[in-house]
Amino acid sequence: MSKEWPLWEVFIRSQHGLAHKHVGSLHAPDAGMAINNARDVYTRRNEGVSIWVVRAADIVASSPADKDALFEPANSKVYRHPTFFPMPEEVKNL
Amino acid sequence: MYAQLVETGLTKVQTLDDMSSEEQAFQARIDAGVKIEAKDWMPEAYRKTLIRQISQHAHSEIVGQLPEGNWVTRAPTLKRKSILLAKIQDEAGHGLYLYSAAETLGVSRDELLAALHSGKAKYSSIFNYPTLTWADIGAIGWLVDGAAIINQIPLCRCSYGPYSRAMIRVCKEESFHARQGYDIMMSLARGTPEQKAMAQDALNRWWWPSLMMFGPSDADSVNSAQSGKWRIKLFSNDELRQRMVDQTVPQAEFLGLTIPDPKLKFNHETGHYEFGEIDWAEFHNVLKGNGPCNRERLRTRVQAWEDGQWFRDALVAHADKQAARNAA
Numbered sequence: 001m002s003k004e005w006p007l008w009e010v011f012i013r014s015q016h017g018l019a020h021k022h023v024g025s026l027h028a029p030d031a032g033m034a035i036n037n038a039r040d041v042y043t044r045r046n047e048g049v050s051i052w053v054v055r056a057a058d059i060v061a062s063s064p065a066d067k068d069a070l071f072e073p074a075n076s077k078v079y080r081h082p083t084f085f086p087m088p089e090e091v092k093n094l
Numbered sequence: 095m096y097a098q099l100v101e102t103g104l105t106k107v108q109t110l111d112d113m114s115s116e117e118q119a120f121q122a123r124i125d126a127g128v129k130i131e132a133k134d135w136m137p138e139a140y141r142k143t144l145i146r147q148i149s150q151h152a153h154s155e156i157v158g159q160l161p162e163g164n165w166v167t168r169a170p171t172l173k174r175k176s177i178l179l180a181k182i183q184d185e186a187g188h189g190l191y192l193y194s195a196a197e198t199l200g201v202s203r204d205e206l207l208a209a210l211h212s213g214k215a216k217y218s219s220i221f222n223y224p225t226l227t228w229a230d231i232g233a234i235g236w237l238v239d240g241a242a243i244i245n246q247i248p249l250c251r252c253s254y255g256p257y258s259r260a261m262i263r264v265c266k267e268e269s270f271h272a273r274q275g276y277d278i279m280m281s282l283a284r285g286t287p288e289q290k291a292m293a294q295d296a297l298n299r300w301w302w303p304s305l306m307m308f309g310p311s312d313a314d315s316v317n318s319a320q321s322g323k324w325r326i327k328l329f330s331n332d333e334l335r336q337r338m339v340d341q342t343v344p345q346a347e348f349l350g351l352t353i354p355d356p357k358l359k360f361n362h363e364t365g366h367y368e369f370g371e372i373d374w375a376e377f378h379n380v381l382k383g384n385g386p387c388n389r390e391r392l393r394t395r396v397q398a399w400e401d402g403q404w405f406r407d408a409l410v411a412h413a414d415k416q417a418a419r420n421a422a
Contacts, residue, residue: 003410004204007197025194027203030413041187064134
């Protein structure tokens with residue numbers, strides 16, 4: 001009886017200089033086949049110049065329940081954005 | 095629709111009173127246009143309905159390769175053959191995007207494939223019709239993929255994140271399919287009288303099954319109303335079908351072909367085409383497994399799967415051997 005192939009998450013770099021971006025997932029028996037399959041499934045139209053595959057089981061994700069604890073503290077720190085500081089129109093290059 | 099008559103398992107649309115506080119919060123997120131993601135809490139009925147809908151959609155993409163595969167070896171030119179192969183490869187890709195989206199809901203790929211191969215899972219009625227001539231490949235791209243686009247574009251905005259993202263990828267690729275089909279129809283319609291007759295014959299046979307793809311009127315359907323509230327169905331079957339007729343009739347006129355519906359006429363007041371009765375008995379009969387090709391499609395699909403077993407086994411054996419070597 002055959003066993004189910006592990007799930008791999010696929011990341012593609014679209015052009016030189018851009019970061020790899022998650023595009024989807026697929027099943028493959030090993031890393032080499034995962035790259036081959038990712039080529040066929042996710043780059044049929046020149047979408048990428050580089051592929052990363054990572055076993056889905058190896059990804060550690062934050063839990064939706066922790067959303068507030070993780071991200072809420074940033075809400076009160078709007079001064080981290082440059083638009084927090086109004087600049088007079090006469091002042092240039094700032 | 096690639097997913098037809100999707101059951102929600104509910105006998106009435108859920109109102110606020112029927113919902114637990116978790117369900118109310120869930121519905122509020124959907125109403126606010128927030129996408130639901132795989133790890134978020136969701137009602138069991140939402141999860142199960144989506145698994146049915148997405149997997150039915152995935153199966154349709156996979157089985158949809160078969161009517162076209164019939165013409166790969168007999169495409170009229172090498173260029174047409176390459177294009178058809180690329181289109182069929184896209185359909186496989188679309189099936190894989192959708193299976194992945196369904197798996198985020200907690201069902202395994204093997205379970206999904208087993209349900210297809212056992213005949214338990216449904217796929218779109220349209221793929222149970224035969225491709226008798228090369229013109230059918232044109233008609234499928236133009237009409238069947240055209241109908242699929244009308245169905246899928248709204249789903250890019252559906253409430254479930256992984257499904258919506260899969261639909262965005264599919265839609266980007268799908269207009270190639272519709273255009274290559276129309277291009278075949280244009281070549282035939284501008285060709286010899288025999289070629290034009292072949293195009294007309296294909297339109298005659300595919301027109302009504304294409305309109306059936308959207309499913310029967312669901313104005314009174316609890317399943318559709320509930321799916322609408324969950325934002326996994328954004329327009330009624332009749333609205334989508336009307337859109338299909340309105341956009342396709344002028345395309346047929348450009349080809350110089352006649353839509354096989356004597357009752358078809360443009361209503362200047364509504365700005366829409368009126369069309370004749372659809373034979374829903376035929377639709378239900380095809381869904382029940384009695385279409386012209388139901389048995390052949392499933393047999394071909396199962397055989398392809400079984401014929402590939404030795405290869406999949408070999409890949410696993412190789413992976414296991416390499417893993418054992420690396421561990422040593």
